[in-house]
Amino acid sequence: xNHYKIAVIPGDGTGTxxxxxxxxxxxxxxxxxxxxxxxxxxxxxGERYLRTKEVLPESAINELRTFDAIYLGAIGHPDVKPxxxxxxxxxxxxxxxxxxxxLRPVQLYDERFCPLKNKKPEHINFTVVRENSEGLYKGLGxxxxxxxxxxxxxxISHNTRKGVERCIRYAFEHTREYGRKKMLTLCGKxxxxxxxxxxxxxxxxxxxxxxxxxxxxxxxVDATTMWFVKxxxxxxxxxxxxxxxxxxxxxxxxxxxxxxxxxxxxxxPEGVSMFEPIGGSAPKYTGKNVINPLAAICALAMLLxxxxxxxxxxxxxxxxxxVIKTKLEDMAAGKMGYSTSEVGDxxxxxx
Ligand code: IPM
Ligand code: MN
Numbered sequence: 336x337n338h339y340k341i342a343v344i345p346g347d348g349t350g351t352x353x354x355x356x357x358x359x360x361x362x363x364x365x366x367x368x369x370x371x372x373x374x375x376x377x378x379x380x381g382e383r384y385l386r387t388k389e390v391l392p393e394s395a396i397n398e399l400r401t402f403d404a405i406y407l408g409a410i411g412h413p414d415v416k417p418x419x420x421x422x423x424x425x426x427x428x429x430x431x432x433x434x435x436x437x438l439r440p441v442q443l444y445d446e447r448f449c450p451l452k453n454k455k456p457e458h459i460n461f462t463v464v465r466e467n468s469e470g471l472y473k474g475l476g477x478x479x480x481x482x483x484x485x486x487x488x489x490x491i492s493h494n495t496r497k498g499v500e501r502c503i504r505y506a507f508e509h510t511r512e513y514g515r516k517k518m519l520t521l522c523g524k525x526x527x528x529x530x531x532x533x534x535x536x537x538x539x540x541x542x543x544x545x546x547x548x549x550x551x552x553x554x555x556v557d558a559t560t561m562w563f564v565k566x567x568x569x570x571x572x573x574x575x576x577x578x579x580x581x582x583x584x585x586x587x588x589x590x591x592x593x594x595x596x597x598x599x600x601x602x603x604p605e606g607v608s609m610f611e612p613i614g615g616s617a618p619k620y621t622g623k624n625v626i627n628p629l630a631a632i633c634a635l636a637m638l639l640x641x642x643x644x645x646x647x648x649x650x651x652x653x654x655x656x657x658v659i660k661t662k663l664e665d666m667a668a669g670k671m672g673y674s675t676s677e678v679g680d681x682x683x684x685x686x
Contacts, residue, residue, distance in 0.1 A: 339372040339642055342402040346380040347420070348616025349675075350408020352624065353631035356679030357406065360632050360651060363683045364639070368647040375402075379424050381412020381616075390423030396431045404638045405432075405609035408631065409616035422474075429467055434601035434609060435498065436505050437465035437580060438637070441567075441587035441597075445659045448592030451564060459590055460515065461570035464506040465580025467601055469498045470531075472577040494531045494576070499538045505604065506574035507546045514571045518550040519543075522559045522575035522583065535576065560586055588613060595627030595671075598634035600641060610638040624674045629655055632682055654685040 343358070345351040358374065365372055377395065384390055399405060410425045411417075428434070443449050443459035451459075473493040480486050503521075510519040521539045525532040536553070543551050554562065556579045562569055563586050575583065588597035594614030601609040612630030620626050632655060640648035658681045662673070671678065 337370045337643070339370065339403040339644075340401070341372055341374045341638070342399055342405045343374050343376045344379055344405060344424075345376065345408040346410045346424075346616065347382070347412045348409055348618045348621045349626040350380070350410070350616055352622070352626055352675050353612060353628040354406060354408040356628035356675060356682075357631045357635040359679045360654075360682050360686070361635055361639075363686050364647045364651055367650065367686055368644060370644055370647070374406075380410060381415045381420055384412070384415055384420060384423075390419065391427055396428070399428070399432065400607055402607055403642045405607060406635065406638060407609055407611040409612065409614070411616040411618075413618045426472065428609060429601050432601075432603055432607050432609070433468060434603045434606075435466065435468040435501060436602040436604070437463075437467035437577075437584075437599060438509075438602055439463045439465060439580070439584040439587065439597070439599040439613065440637075441584070441591045443591045444596065444656055445592070448596065448659075449590060451567075451590055454567065454590070458568040461567070461587075462509065462513070462572050463580055463584050463587060464502065464509060464572060464574045465584060466498065466502040466574075466576045467580075468577070469493055469495060470577035492528070492531050492576070492578070494534055496534065496538065499535055500542065503535075503539050503542045503574055505602075506572060507542060507549055510549050510572040511546060514549070516550070516571040517548060518552055518571040519546075520552040520554055520559075520570060520573045522554050522556050522573050522579055524556050524579075525553070526555060531576070539574070556583065559583055563587065563590055584613065593627075594630065596629045596633065598630050598637055600634070600637045602641065608638070608641050610634040610641070624676060625671065626675050627671055628675050628678050629659075629682075632679070650686055651682070654682050657685040658682055 345354040410420050440462045443456045446455045471492045475491040475493050476489045523532040588594050597613045599613045612634050636648040636651035
């Protein structure tokens, strides 16, 4: 029987509540599918930082390397200056564990969730492969003449051939295995950002030669946002850089039914990957048992598929679909109609 070690970082705000529902589902699905697991919980986040001034202890990264996967709730605390926790925990984990892919499926489960007119689940079903280790997120830049009228702030997008190529290659592989239309769209800005996107475009078409069965496609990032709204059915798999990927996947989350259902994976195909609901810590709703845990539950499904429990991941997704279809009528009206823990129970029940 397979046995997995999963690190759990509930993080801030509603992170704990949604992760708890995910763990409830994990317990049930492990019994159904016959695998064993142990979890170790880490308290990294705003509360710990405010108490100890420590964001992420040095030893943590190496410890986390020994797990099969990491399950993350949310990072971000209203009493901590923006950037400290995000850079110190979330981005540090992504970078240090070299999780160079951010995989974000955009799938509409039920038409009632969609803010777009006449768009059904068959119209909104694509995946964004976001580069997750470079670009503007590298944090390169400087101030010149800071605080003077002649101040200049430079923020550099750092793209390496190796970094771009491994991301594009992953995207082609993903398209080959899972793409509905076997089409990979490169989303960039070749008409203005002529250094970064020249490298991306050249690399994309070079790698494409190794995948003759995959249709190539290119869209500027601004046009991509337009098409997400106008004809999302065009897309199959999209590959893009870190910054554009961040932006378009928030729009993706909205057209698939909101942050409450959007999940993502920070993937190192050769190492330890980390899965999270892509919404934030929602301090306003913390402790109220009202936040939608489906995104966290879907992140768990992605985690299980990645570590080799495909069947368990699919079982969870099917259960989520059933819960949405049969129970959550009120969700369409913008409210869940059930508490956080009730939704978790419903997913367990339908497994
Ligand atoms: C995301 C988030 C993060 C990002 C923030 C919290 C640093 O917006 O996962 O999309 O920008 O990558
Ligand atoms: Mn984001």
